[in-house]
Amino acid sequence: MNSKWLEQNTFHYSDFKDLKRLVEEKNKKNLKISLCLPTLNEEKTIAKEIIIMKSELMTRYPLLDEIVVVDSGSTDRTRKFAREFGADVYKADDIFPDLEKFRGKGENLWKAIYITQGDIIVYLDADIKNIHHRFAYGLIGPLLLFENIKFAKAFYDRPISIGRNKIRPTGGGRVTELVIRPLFSLFFPELTQLIQPLSGEYAGYREIFEQIPFPIGYGVETSMNIDIYKKWGLDVMAQVDLDRRIHSNQDTKALGRMSFVIMKTFINRKEKMGLIQLNEEMFDEMIQYNLVDDRYEPETLKLQGHERPPMIEIPEYRKKFGISDKRILKPV
Amino acid sequence: MEEYLKNLPDVVETIKSLKDLIITNIVLIGQIPAPTFKEKRRAKVFMERLAEFQVDECTTDGYRNPIGIIRGKSSGVKPPIFVVAHLDTFYEFYDRDLIFNYRIRKNSITGPGILDNSVGVAVMASLPVIVKELDLHFESDIVLAGTIQSIGKGNLRGVRHLLKTWPTPIRGGICLEGVELGRLNYYSDGMIRGEIECSISEEKGVMHKFTPNAILILNEVINEILNLRLSQRPRSRIVIGKMSGGANHGKIAYDGILGFEIRSDSYKMVKSIYSDIKDIVEGISHENEVELNLKTISNLRAARLKFNHPLVKSASSVLERLDIKPVSKSTESALSIFLSRKIPTLTLGITHGENYYMENATMEIEPMFKGIAQVIGVLKAIDSGVCDEQQMA
Numbered sequence: 123m124n125s126k127w128l129e130q131n132t133f134h135y136s137d138f139k140d141l142k143r144l145v146e147e148k149n150k151k152n153l154k155i156s157l158c159l160p161t162l163n164e165e166k167t168i169a170k171e172i173i174i175m176k177s178e179l180m181t182r183y184p185l186l187d188e189i190v191v192v193d194s195g196s197t198d199r200t201r202k203f204a205r206e207f208g209a210d211v212y213k214a215d216d217i218f219p220d221l222e223k224f225r226g227k228g229e230n231l232w233k234a235i236y237i238t239q240g241d242i243i244v245y246l247d248a249d250i251k252n253i254h255h256r257f258a259y260g261l262i263g264p265l266l267l268f269e270n271i272k273f274a275k276a277f278y279d280r281p282i283s284i285g286r287n288k289i290r291p292t293g294g295g296r297v298t299e300l301v302i303r304p305l306f307s308l309f310f311p312e313l314t315q316l317i318q319p320l321s322g323e324y325a326g327y328r329e330i331f332e333q334i335p336f337p338i339g340y341g342v343e344t345s346m347n348i349d350i351y352k353k354w355g356l357d358v359m360a361q362v363d364l365d366r367r368i369h370s371n372q373d374t375k376a377l378g379r380m381s382f383v384i385m386k387t388f389i390n391r392k393e394k395m396g397l398i399q400l401n402e403e404m405f406d407e408m409i410q411y412n413l414v415d416d417r418y419e420p421e422t423l424k425l426q427g428h429e430r431p432p433m434i435e436i437p438e439y440r441k442k443f444g445i446s447d448k449r450i451l452k453p454v
Numbered sequence: 455m456e457e458y459l460k461n462l463p464d465v466v467e468t469i470k471s472l473k474d475l476i477i478t479n480i481v482l483i484g485q486i487p488a489p490t491f492k493e494k495r496r497a498k499v500f501m502e503r504l505a506e507f508q509v510d511e512c513t514t515d516g517y518r519n520p521i522g523i524i525r526g527k528s529s530g531v532k533p534p535i536f537v538v539a540h541l542d543t544f545y546e547f548y549d550r551d552l553i554f555n556y557r558i559r560k561n562s563i564t565g566p567g568i569l570d571n572s573v574g575v576a577v578m579a580s581l582p583v584i585v586k587e588l589d590l591h592f593e594s595d596i597v598l599a600g601t602i603q604s605i606g607k608g609n610l611r612g613v614r615h616l617l618k619t620w621p622t623p624i625r626g627g628i629c630l631e632g633v634e635l636g637r638l639n640y641y642s643d644g645m646i647r648g649e650i651e652c653s654i655s656e657e658k659g660v661m662h663k664f665t666p667n668a669i670l671i672l673n674e675v676i677n678e679i680l681n682l683r684l685s686q687r688p689r690s691r692i693v694i695g696k697m698s699g700g701a702n703h704g705k706i707a708y709d710g711i712l713g714f715e716i717r718s719d720s721y722k723m724v725k726s727i728y729s730d731i732k733d734i735v736e737g738i739s740h741e742n743e744v745e746l747n748l749k750t751i752s753n754l755r756a757a758r759l760k761f762n763h764p765l766v767k768s769a770s771s772v773l774e775r776l777d778i779k780p781v782s783k784s785t786e787s788a789l790s791i792f793l794s795r796k797i798p799t800l801t802l803g804i805t806h807g808e809n810y811y812m813e814n815a816t817m818e819i820e821p822m823f824k825g826i827a828q829v830i831g832v833l834k835a836i837d838s839g840v841c842d843e844q845q846m847a
């Protein structure tokens with residue numbers, strides 16, 4: 123196991139706070155950088171994220187070239203606010219309208235590869251209450267300053283929100299510690315060095331994102347970690363401590379559903395890679411129970427685990443970006 | 455100066471072009487809770503922002519008031535001009551990991567403490583960029599100070615220390631408050647804020663034939679205070695502002711606290727009324743055999759600029775040029791500390807808002823740009839010398 127990775131490829135956002143230097147590197151390499159915010163009913167935080175990123179990383183330091191919101195069909199004013207504050211806003215369903223429609227974060231991330239222009243794409247969740255531009259430049263930094271790094275992932279000390287305006291710390295990362303870390307320990311011990319493999323904020327070069335499949339739901343981070351690791355190795359990856367991230371807590375049942383999808387994605391990946399063999403098909407229903415009066419009633423959620431193919435296989439994409447042959451990033 | 459007054463509407467437009475940056479500062483600074491005595495986290499963010507804007511000097515004084523300095527052309531020759539905004543907010547809930555969640559709309563921002571005084575601090579933090587964008591150059595150094603320990607029991611300790619220990623004379627000052635745009639405060643009343651605490655030990659309560667009730671005792675104190683004859687000249691008044699006590703509906707209250715404020719044009723009169731209240735407290739304590747304690751929370755001496763002081767006149771012209779109607783009232787804030795040190799100073803409000811002291815305090819974005827332009831106008835006026843000749847009242 124390459125246990126040096128943790129030491130060598132783990133950074134703190136403050137390592138990259140010289141924004142002038144980052145802009146110089148970006149210009150020297152003639153790169154464009156896109157920020158993508160996948161949304162679903164995020165009217166409480168979306169304006170704040172856009173305005174801070176625009177002010178600090180577009181106006182003051184031209185690090186970002188565009189801010190793109192890909193929305194899953196919000197019923198609140200997310201799209202309106204995002205437009206008012208200057209982001210390019212798309213409804214996920216309007217991108218590749220002829221394809222079957224799915225709803226999920228992974229779907230939005232995948233479609234963002236098509237509609238963004240950047241050589242580097244930064245993905246940030248849109249519900250970050252303590253948003254700060256470090257969330258973007260901290261992830262962009264290693265990509266610009268280290269030739270071998272093509273994908274950077276965030277980790278945090280994560281307090282959890284408890285009310286409308288009050289926030290206090292609790293454990294957080296339960297799915298990571300109870301599901302994903304044990305699985306990584308069993309099958310991909312090197313990946314246990316990722317402090318928070320499920321964090322929703324990451325950035326990478328287009329050549330990376332366009333060549334990996336995207337599960338449409340919760341499994342997207344798990345599959346992304348495994349796919350990048352298997353395809354290019356651990357050394358193209360980095361992780362950055364972004365300090366604190368304050369988000370909304372989820373109840374145990376929701377975390378259960380998340381765990382279900384992650385486990386399914388994980389096992390599917392293993393099987394596709396030929397690393398394990400299942401003797402029978404897995405079920406695709408998550409069954410949970412509620413106590414109604416004095417009876418236990420099952421609540422079933424069907425999670426089919428759809429997955430989008432690598433974007434580079436989509437003809438429209440290849441046409442838009444003038445790709446004649448598959449671009450394959452050589453392992454470093 | 456006349457020329458500058460003429461150009462003020464253009465200044466508003468330039469400031470508007472920095473809207474994103476100013477709102478960013480409001481969010482980044484305002485979301486950090488800073489109840490009095492716990493301003494450290496907010497002070498750090500304020501300093502970080504000043505450092506990011508490459509202000510000429512960024513430091514803290516001996517009392518940990520964070521300070522940034524925009525160097526003037528005659529730095530060291532002309533005394534500095536101070537801009538201050540208190541860092542602490544009324545909102546007392548605090549946890550090391552708490553942040554407020556500010557919500558931005560097209561023309562408003564909502565969140566606890568935004569009006570008192572996150573917007574004031576954030577505008578001050580934005581001044582280095584605004585000054586640069588407007589291509590302004592001052593003769594004096596502009597000292598930007600976020601003062602700590604201002605509200606309530608803080609008793610303006612931060613600003614008191616700042617001015618007491620500042621090594622040079624000070625040319626003039628501006629105190630920034632979030633609201634209301636149009637306020638032009640140039641005088642402050644004498645003031646004492648006090649608390650009367652009534653406590654009855656449960657054991658002692660049993661010994662009484664008629665168990666005293668802390669709330670009723672405080673009610674007697676209020677009645678006696680209301681019986682005091684207050685002078686018309688100097689104008690004086692007592693505000694009964696706060697009361698709390700008791701445990702639940704069905705139990706006699708064994709404790710209670712009454713908060714009040716005495717104000718007058720004359721600090722001598724304030725002290726005289728305070729002495730009367732002390733007599734009332736001692737009398738009721740003796741008669742009812744209960745423990746009643748009176749303590750001073752904060753105090754201020756009365757101080758003022760003359761109405762026709764050039765600083766007041768110039769500031770009025772600036773406000774009027776921006777179509778802002780000036781409103782003058784007494785204010786009990788950092789202003790009085792400046793004025794009592796004979797430093798010509800004004801308090802200005804930045805914007806309009808509502809729900810001042812609630813979790814959903816809301817500021818309007820659009821009026822803020824005029825609010826900032828008035829600050830720039832008044833800074834220019836002070837720098838042009840309006841405070842240099844005139845003596846204070």
